[in-house]
Amino acid sequence: MTDIDALDLLEEGATPALRLLADAIDREFARRKPVTPTAYEHAASLLGVTTDAVEVLSESPDPPAAHAVGRWLHDAQERWGLTAAGAVPTAPALTATIPGASGDVRAFTAATVLLPAGTLAEVPLVVRVVLDRFGPDVDLIGRAQDTAVLPEVFESFLRTCRTTASPYWRGAYRVTSTNAGLQLQRWSAPKASRDLLKLDDAVWHTIDRRVHRVLDLADDLAARGLGTSTGLLLVGPPGTGKTQLGTVVAHELAGTATVLVPGTYVTEHFLTELFDLAADLSPCLILMDDLDLIAGERGQTNPHRLREFLNVMDGGLADRSGVVVIASTNDHRKIDKAARRSSRFDTVIKMEAPNVEGRRAILGRYLAWCDTALDLDAVARATEGATGADLKELVRATVLETDDAVTTAALLHQAREGGWREPKQAAGQYL
Ligand SMILES: Nc1ncnc2c1ncn2[C@@H]1O[C@H](COP(=O)(O)OP(=O)(O)O)[C@@H](O)[C@H]1O
Ligand SMILES: [Mg+2]
Known part of the structure; x- marks a missing residue:
């Protein structure tokens, strides 16, 4: 029997005996019903306030960013000896292994952690992370009395997690996509070095100037408001070492920059997300091999498609700093001046058959x-x-x-x- 039924009886002018019986049944029902506080009720109790006195800030970042939050919480738990509950109070905290830049690391994929005052911020906070097949969610729950400081705390917390505190920072990854967003898998570049790839000195000179220097100085330039990104296009017939050149550069940057190798689908459909991720993990090199396969069917000349694509890439690089793209294409006819006029995709390295x-x-x-x-x-x-x-x-x-x-x-x-x-x-x- 429910409250409604008991009320109905009362309204129908039930006898006192019936009323007593209805009350007793309701009490018994309430006693047997398991008390399952919601995630937010749980967070409120962790913060020592009632549910109507909490403020919840929520974000749905990409999986790599959510992993970074999960990793940070996992670390925090160890560092400060905190306890983690699950995404809901009745479930345990869940962890997963993440392919970090310097080895596998554990990260929470479903957890609620109380961060007492003086840990993440001056005020006590609850951070909740949930990563499931529908995509990740990160909540920051604080007391209503601290509302004024919460947005800034949340923003800087997420920024730190996504950037230098990310387990992916300075690693090398293949980038694929799932329903939930971008997915990173560790990429071990095949062995390659300059002394094995015989190219003109001019090519290496351009690489030094346009790739290494830009990435080396990424922090300095950004600090001075001169943040910069750049795109290089390797153009030449098959077999002239374009793919190999990308691999050599990836090796040279190992450990000092993040390297991202997007799959074709990501390059076509998640370009903005890819550039956002690259900027977060900067300094970052993106290798895009064989643009021909992206910008049209193999063998089919479709100059408009490639030009459009380069323009989009250019826009993507424009407001992000510390990102360098090396892209390659077999067919120079597909690249016209218009596609290169812009400031960031202007370096073309011709990879001709050797003399x-x-x-x-x-x-x-x-x-x-x-x-x-x-x-x-x-x-x-x-x-x-x-x-x-x-x-x-x-x-x-x-x-x-x-x-x-x-x-x-x-x-x-x-x-x-x-x-x-x-x-x-x-x-x-x-x-
Ligand atoms: N200049 C070069 N010096 C040494 N090896 C080369 C050179 N150019 C191409 N190769 C070799 O030829 C193979 C194909 O090169 P690749 O980089 O895949 O060419 P592309 O991407 O231009 O089609 C690789 O094994 C590469 O090492
Ligand atoms: Mg190639």
Whole structure:
């Protein structure tokens, strides 16, 4: 029986005996009903006030930011010896393993933690984080009497968690997406270094100036209100080392900058979120390989699509600092001046098939292990038009043909065969 039923009886002029019976049933009902305070009632009791005397601030950040909050709370719990309840008082706190920049870390994915006065702020606060398949929520619950300070505390708390206190800060990640938002998976860049990738000094000079310097100075520049971001476009036929160049730079920045490698879907549909995340985790390098695959079907020339895309990227970089994008494309015809006129996507590095000296250097790199005297100049002269990938393939084929007994004649034979002249598809992916 419910309160309503008891009232009904009264209104119908029930006898005193019936009324007593109804009251007794109601009392019994109330006694048996489990008392389950809501999350906010629970928070109020943690703060020592009634539910109508709390103020709740709520945000729905991206999963990486919510993970950062969950990580911060997990740390705080250990640091200050706090106890964590679940997202609702009847459930336990939940944790998950997060691929942090310097190893796996534990983070709360559903928890309510009381942060006493003097920990996060001068006033006592309850922080609640919930990450489920519907997306993350972060609540900051404070006493109504502290309303004036809560928004600022919440904002700076979230900012700290998302940026330098994020477990993802300065790590390398593939970025994918789920219903809940962006998702980061640790990315181990394949081994790569400048001495293995033979490119013009001018290319490395541009990389030093436009990537390393911008990221090195990110903090200083931002502090002086000169925050800056930049975009580099690598343009050239397949096999000229564009993908490899991105990998080399990622290696060089390991531990000093965050590296994000977005999947095609993220690049197409979550560009703003991606740039926001990159700015949070700055200094940050974004590698976007093979824009051709994004800005149109492979082989289909669609200059408008790519131009539009570069414009959007440019806008994305414009109001964010400490972010550098290295993007690559196989087809320079798709890039026109209009797409590059803007200030942030103006650096184009042409990655052409190497000249004779370049070919000589690349052959030397792939035959460095060979102790037979070889006339690499002759091979370089015989491979006009070959890309780095072609020369690598030529050496591999010769090694297999000759059973490891590589000679100049065998290399020249392969060069004449010209198997490397096969038309190629763009095949670069950061794998
Ligand atoms: N200049 C070069 N020096 C050494 N290796 C090269 C060079 N250019 C390409 N390669 C090699 O060829 C392969 C394909 O290169 P990749 O970076 O995928 O080319 P792209 O992305 O331009 O198609 C890689 O194994 C790479 O190391
Ligand atoms: Mg490539």
